[in-house]
Amino acid sequence: MTLSTPQPANAPPPQTSASHGDLTVNNVEVVYHDIIQVLRGVSLTVRAGQVTSLLGTNGAGKTTTLRAISGLLKPENGKIREGTISFDGKTLSALNGTDVVKSGVVQVPEGRRVFKHLSVEENLRAGAILGRGNWHADLERIYTYFPKLPTLRHKQAGYTSGGEQQMIAIGRALMAHPKVLLLDEPSLGLAPLLVAEIFDNVRRINREEGLSVLVVEQNANIALRNSDYGYVMENGRIVMEGLSAQLASNPDVKEFYLGVTEGGARKSFKDVKSYKRRKRWM
């Protein structure tokens, strides 16, 4: 596995070409209902074998970016107007959701969306839609990552807790043998301890299986602690990127996303220094 060249936290997008197993989003513009432009030239790379985080406040366009990658814009009446998305040399932007899954890119949706009337184990088996591998062995593999799940295997998923539902949803996605996992706000509505447990599990799967992960989060703290590289999005644009450790120590990110203020009220990210510096390069 090759790690990307370290970038200063506020550097312009790297111009390096994609390597084997990378997922690249190149200058993508998305509109809903033909008129509402939400993404305005988004470029990012999910490096093979790495965890990449995409941060931003409400409405920045993070979920729309995931939908563009996973071929799920159409049901929302959205489309990619410009730009391309490719994975491992294959263009994803023209594919529907099923074909994106077949190519190895699988999204865990926001809000869990488990099949509430099915048991936990039936939910997991529903993820084996591609028929790859042996589902018995796959279930055992998932149970090792999420040791709570086997104790709940016959329970109706609708009666499990929010954290357990998040684990079921991730486990279900893993049954499809993804090469890239897309996670939409796994921390949403969960207690801090559970969030930490879920991120630990994701990190472990990433390390042990070499699975690439793109995680969308408003909780910058946990996302930066558990990722290799990060992007900050605002108003449909990437406004900052860098190694996660560098972003976490960047004063603007600290102030705006990590809640570390130096004696004053929070500002808009637009007002902070790096955003202005970054804008000069665009």
Ligand SMILES: Nc1ncnc2c1ncn2[C@@H]1O[C@H](COP(=O)(O)OP(=O)(O)OP(=O)(O)O)[C@@H](O)[C@H]1O
């Ligand atoms: N189906 C849709 N039709 C029209 N506009 C939409 C649709 N989905 C999202 N939008 C708009 O696109 C913008 C970006 O939304 P998106 O959900 O991608 O942002 P986000 O960064 O994921 O925010 P959040 O964390 O609140 O989900 C918002 O202004 C939203 O109202």
